Amino acid sequence: MRKPIIHLTRKFLVSAALAVMAGGFVSIAARADDAAKVPQNDLLNATLWMQRSVEYKATTIGIYDLAKLRLDDALADKTWTAVPDKQGEDFGDKPPAIILDADETVLDNSPYEASLVTRGTDFKPKEWTAYVKDEVTRAIPGAVDFTTYADSKGVKVFYVSNRTDEEKPASLENMKKLGFPMGGNVDTFLAVGQQPDWKSAKGTRIAYVAKDYRVLLLFGDNLGDFTDDYKGNLDEREKVFEANMKHWGHDWIVLPDPEYGSWESAPFGGDYKLSPDERRKMKIDALQPWQPKD
Ligand SMILES: [Mg+2]
Structure with a gap:
């Protein structure tokens, strides 16, 4: 009499595990979606x-x-x-x-x-x-x-x-x-x-x-x-x-x-009339990056 119970229990556990996995995927996707909504800020x-x-x-x-x-x-x-x-x-x-x-x-x-x-x-x-x-x-x-x-x-x-x-x-x-x-x-x-x-x-x-x-x-x-x-x-x-x-x-x-500070404004000449994107571009241009060989 125990076997059917075990069988039922296994079935239940498999279903539950699938449900948890599906929930996990949903919550990871939701988190990624939420993170994408967080605005970038240089500060x-x-x-x-x-x-x-x-x-x-x-x-x-x-x-x-x-x-x-x-x-x-x-x-x-x-x-x-x-x-x-x-x-x-x-x-x-x-x-x-x-x-x-x-x-x-x-x-x-x-x-x-x-x-x-x-x-x-x-x-x-x-x-x-x-x-x-x-x-x-x-x-x-x-x-x-x-x-x-x-x-x-x-x-x-x-x-x-x-x-x-x-x-x-x-x-x-x-x-x-x-x-x-x-x-x-x-x-x-x-x-x-x-x-x-x-x-x-x-x-x-x-x-x-x-x-x-x-x-x-x-x-x-x-x-x-x-x-x-x-x-x-x-x-x-x-x-x-x-x-x-x-x-x-x-x-x-x-x-x-x-x-x-003046270190931050130097790359764009202290010109705050430039848009944040223009200023950011000039700051990125001031970097001295390593370049990978391939
Ligand atoms: Mg100061």
Whole structure:
């Protein structure tokens, strides 16, 4: 009497297995169909890396931790300056300072960048200002610890930022909440446009600090945080990089920013009137690919 039952059970199992397989094929096909509907976005990998990878956090913590060694060396050497062309003479006894860019150097704007990806839209100045005023910017890992260390050593910590004067009050509040040293009674957040000659090129603001302080270190995520010669094409940028080789990792410290910057706009000459597809094509043309033999 058991045999028919076994037979029936086998039949049932075969049918069930076929049903599961068919269901599997349907769900794989559905997933592929869903995936095809996900829009491409050039910011995705860079934003995912900066916002969710442990590798990014470990990188910036490492940079800022090692920068403490540079800071100690710079403090002990009165001939040390990160801006010899702006420092003038007899700077050795001026009080020490460091200059850091804000966005993507000490401030992590990945919530804004992530929202560009999830909403499938591009940077818009008005929307950026609204984001800044929400005061939800985070600290780059390691930045509060490092700037607090510098402050504890008597080093004045300046932020030279291309955030605007309108965005400055919210930026200061946001940074205070995050625990950054904010200069006491000295205005240490130098926004673009705050004075008539404070344009997006930062040389005049760096010189403004160097007038009264010995500038030990510069920090940034963009060539323009270190030199005003940042707008050239790829070859010109390479020459500027090479001309400043003695500074990199010594008194000019670079934070990684794969999301945006003059490196990204150089291949299309900074011409944002071009369509996203035209810009992407010019960036692809700038690559130096390996070619398979066959
Ligand atoms: Mg920046």
